[in-house]
Amino acid sequence: MHPLKETQSKVLINCAFCRGRGKDPFGIMSYLSTCYACKGKKSLSVAKPIKGCAYCQGTGVSPIGARNYCLVCRGRGIVTIPEVAKVCPRCGGSAREPSGFYCIKCKGKGVVSKKE
Numbered sequence: 625m626h627p628l629k630e631t632q633s634k635v636l637i638n639c640a641f642c643r644g645r646g647k648d649p650f651g652i653m654s655y656l657s658t659c660y661a662c663k664g665k666k667s668l669s670v671a672k673p674i675k676g677c678a679y680c681q682g683t684g685v686s687p688i689g690a691r692n693y694c695l696v697c698r699g700r701g702i703v704t705i706p707e708v709a710k711v712c713p714r715c716g717g718s719a720r721e722p723s724g725f726y727c728i729k730c731k732g733k734g735v736v737s738k739k740e
C-alpha cells in the first residue's frame with residue numbers, strides 16, 4: 625500500500641478494487657463502465673489508523689461472491705482499526721467465520737479494540 629497523499633487523520637490510496645483505473649475491473653456492464661467502489665475517482669480516502677484488510681487480503685474484492693467489492697473495506701483493501709488494537713479473539717485474526725462470511729466480532733478487520 626502506497627498512500628497517494630497523507631494527512632494527520634487520513635490517507636488517500638488508489639482504489640484496490642479497480643487498481644486505480646476507475647473502471648469496473650470485471651466489466652459487468654462493459655469494460656468501460658465506472659468502478660462502483662470509487663465511483664470512477666480512482667482513489668479513496670481512509671481514516672487513520674489503517675491496516676490492510678484481513679478479509680480480502682488487500683485486494684478490495686469480496687472473497688465470496690467475487691466480482692463484488694469487499695464489504696469490509698468497500699474496495700479499499702485497507703481498513704480503519706481501533707487506536708489500540710489486539711487480535712480478534714473470535715477469529716484469531718483471520719477475519720472470517722467458518723461459513724466464509726466476515727467475522728461478526730471484528731467485522732472482518734481481524735482486530736478489535738484492546739479496551740473491549
Ligand SMILES: [Zn+2]
Pocket residue numbers: 639640641642643644645646647659660661662663664666667699
Ligand atoms: Zn475503483
Ligand SMILES: [Zn+2]
Pocket residue numbers: 677678679680681682683684685694695696697698699700701702
Ligand atoms: Zn477488504
Ligand SMILES: [Zn+2]
Pocket residue numbers: 712713714715716717719720727728729730731732733734735
Ligand atoms: Zn474477528
